[in-house]
Amino acid sequence: MNTATLLAVTALLLTPGVQAEPDQLIIAGRLLDVRSGKLLPDQAILLEQDRVHSIVALGKLSTEQQALPRTDLSAYTVLPGLIDMHVHLTANPSAHGYRRLQQTPARQALFGVTAAAATLHAGFTTVRNLGAAGFADVALRDAITAGEITGPRMRVSGPGLCMTGGHCDNNLLPHTYQASGDGVANGADAIRAKVRSNMKYGADVIKFTATGGVLSRNTDVNASQYSLAEMQALVAEAHDRGASVAAHAHGLRGIKRALEAGVDSIEHASFIDDDAIKLAKSRGTYLVMDVYVSDYILQDGEAAGILPESLAKERTVGQLQRQNFSKAVKAGVKMAYGTDAGVYTHGLNGRQLNYMVQWGMTPLQAIQSATLHAAELLNWRNEQGQLNVGVLEPGAYADMVAIAGNPLEQITLLEQIPLVIKGGKAVKAP
Structure with a gap:
């Protein structure tokens, strides 16, 4: 031999x-x-x-x-085992808005211990964590992998990337504090450096914000964040390093820019239109639309500290997002399951399945979005090139x-x- x-x-x-x-x-x-x-x-x-x-x-x-x-x-x-492709295990759903200023990355990582156990016990054996300060999600993932705590298999992004004043920046404090989010980067060179830094410290995936967000102060969900050239630099750098890219995007212009830049998934996709749906389908880009969380925000958000301006934004987003979800399902766009857990109570991840059925999926399609299709987007494979999960x-x-x-x-x-x-x-x- x-x-x-x-x-x-x-x-x-x-x-x-x-x-x-x-x-x-x-x-x-x-x-x-x-x-x-x-x-x-x-x-x-x-x-x-x-x-x-x-x-x-x-x-x-x-x-x-x-x-x-x-x-x-x-x-x-x-x-x-089910897969949730958009969670925040280190985020306490009772500490939104200004309450989150009291949470250090270390405290968030400790909170993540109970959140991880609740998520696993809900049947979600794999998750993709999209955004955590101070690489708290990296610490949580590594503790689970080492068998020190109970939780799902994790792929993590570390801090989400954004422009100054963007959805992932710290916009709660006045200028005298000069507070800035961990992932803030402006311009193509700085963005490339931030991608490299995130991967240096343990990120598996890169998440960035292509538009404003519902739960961030003083950001417009319809306003695009990052130019097309900046997004292209980010995606190229991440793909060169073997990482996929998830783009938080509510507004249409940011969705289209992110699609043109070559991202692997669009998160939320609230204001997507027919043309952008066609573009996503032609490029094979996944949509990860959190069609459950709106009800939780509007029912329980005020008690959890969600800002009044955020509640007002959600009233313009939630129903339209669900209608556009139905359009995307009918068009045959690739869809993966993601719920934004951490905005709502961890362990309730399975509730979204029924919402997806109500808004156009068959039960099998909903299950496939949380198993096979989520696994294909995650692209976590064994030595033989076969899917490890889902x-x-x-x-x-x-x-x-x-x-x-x-x-x-x-x-x-x-x-x-x-x-x-x-x-x-x-x-x-x-």
């Missing part, structure tokens, strides 16, 4: 889920294949450590496989949830998930 062949065989044997023997068995009464949309009865999910080894019909198990330690979920429907397939992490019923008939079942498995281990059980 020559050296090249030996190396190839060694790599194959060391690849999770390939060639090695399974060490655990999960019996699923019904298994939802999120690619085909089919509910497969009586399936056996064979695990190798923290990954899926193989999936076979229950009647085809070998004698040796039948003897493996097993988890009996024959009374349940099993599907991949699917139950050989080589993927053994992340799954189980419910007593059919989510294709009753999507609200996913709002209260009784059993959550991450990496082959139950982290929540009845």
